[in-house]
Amino acid sequence: MQLRTLGSSGLRVSPLCLGTMTFGTPVDEADAIRLVHGAIDLGINFVDTANVYEGYARYLGSAGGVAEEIVGKALRDRRDKVVLATKVGAPVGPGPQDRGLSAVHILRELDASLRRLQTDVIDLYIIHWPDKYVPPETTLEAIEIAVRQGKIRHFGVSNHSAAQLCELLWIADRQGGPRVVSSQIPFSLLRREFQNDLPFCEKHGIGVTPYQSLQGGLLTGKYRRGQPPPDGSRVAEKPDWVWELDDPLFDRLEGIESLAEQLGVPVAPYCLSWTLSQPAMTSLVVGAKRIEQIQEAVTATEITIPAEHRVLLDALCPPPWQQPDPVRGA
Numbered sequence: 001m002q003l004r005t006l007g008s009s010g011l012r013v014s015p016l017c018l019g020t021m022t023f024g025t026p027v028d029e030a031d032a033i034r035l036v037h038g039a040i041d042l043g044i045n046f047v048d049t050a051n052v053y054e055g056y057a058r059y060l061g062s063a064g065g066v067a068e069e070i071v072g073k074a075l076r077d078r079r080d081k082v083v084l085a086t087k088v089g090a091p092v093g094p095g096p097q098d099r100g101l102s103a104v105h106i107l108r109e110l111d112a113s114l115r116r117l118q119t120d121v122i123d124l125y126i127i128h129w130p131d132k133y134v135p136p137e138t139t140l141e142a143i144e145i146a147v148r149q150g151k152i153r154h155f156g157v158s159n160h161s162a163a164q165l166c167e168l169l170w171i172a173d174r175q176g177g178p179r180v181v182s183s184q185i186p187f188s189l190l191r192r193e194f195q196n197d198l199p200f201c202e203k204h205g206i207g208v209t210p211y212q213s214l215q216g217g218l219l220t221g222k223y224r225r226g227q228p229p230p231d232g233s234r235v236a237e238k239p240d241w242v243w244e245l246d247d248p249l250f251d252r253l254e255g256i257e258s259l260a261e262q263l264g265v266p267v268a269p270y271c272l273s274w275t276l277s278q279p280a281m282t283s284l285v286v287g288a289k290r291i292e293q294i295q296e297a298v299t300a301t302e303i304t305i306p307a308e309h310r311v312l313l314d315a316l317c318p319p320p321w322q323q324p325d326p327v328r329g330a
């Protein structure tokens, strides 16, 4: 796999990034470590985790830490082989300082993440969610301290709109601090609400690393209309993490599946290839339960979606409304 540059960071990352949200349950420690090693052997050099990840055991405010511990063990003798990303900001306890983007929370959680990940430095530290109670100036000051201390190399954000990215760039310029280099947004053929933000990211050196580009496994062809979900699938094991399988959803899934079939490729890499071809897309954060799923995902880089398919896909899964340009046309 050819590496790509992540925004303005200079970091070179593979077009697929291994997601670790399911490490702990249903992917136990031994399998998770095998997945990390297998992904590296397949050419993936980018691993995404978060302080809160602990697989299906996670609930709002639970302490997390499980996935980072496992990633730390997996990378003990191969830390230099990966660009390591983790996140901060989601609740890890009941108290007011147990969440969000205050300096005290960020700097405390950063130390905990470094310890669990068994590393001195995090390559990409990601603000998990915006925090309406903390001025972004304060958050950026904490990030700058962490950069100066050598504990993080770059910082990115997740679940932020283009307007919020713009504010962070503006403050960074004003304060002379670090610039946001990446944006992790939900984005798949079925979920395109951030589509109109992509040109902004492309223009301003922000690499997009979307998550759930398989929409939690819906875009893999394994769920069939009128049939129970396969044993061991996410819908069978953790239905509240996946959309409800109703007829309008199956109409779209079947339409996408028939286009992938026309091209003679499996539907999962077909969908990943479509996502990868969108503006500013740098690396797709993909989850997997088994190494075969990663093996299939990496074939996305060999697929080209024909122009006529794009038109049909837009009809099946419409992009968000965009302000028309009366001067220059669409």
Ligand SMILES: NC(=O)c1ccc[n+]([C@@H]2O[C@H](COP(=O)([O-])OP(=O)(O)OC[C@H]3O[C@@H](n4cnc5c(N)ncnc54)[C@H](OP(=O)(O)O)[C@@H]3O)[C@@H](O)[C@H]2O)c1
Pocket (backbone or CB within 6 Å): 018, 019, 020, 021, 022, 048, 049, 128, 158, 159, 184, 211, 212, 213, 214, 215, 216, 217, 218, 220, 222, 232, 233, 234, 235, 268, 285, 286, 287, 288, 289, 292, 293, 294, 296, 297
């Ligand atoms: N920043 C954020 O707020 C945020 C939020 C969510 C996720 N993330 C990141 O994104 C990563 C991916 O999220 P995700 O796992 O929810 O979404 P995903 O990548 O869309 O779905 C992955 C799941 O789909 C199934 N799957 C994958 N490949 C398959 C294949 N070829 N055939 C059949 N099934 C296949 C597997 O589940 P089963 O086999 O169990 O069905 C796998 O765990 C996370 O690990 C995390 O790092 C970030």
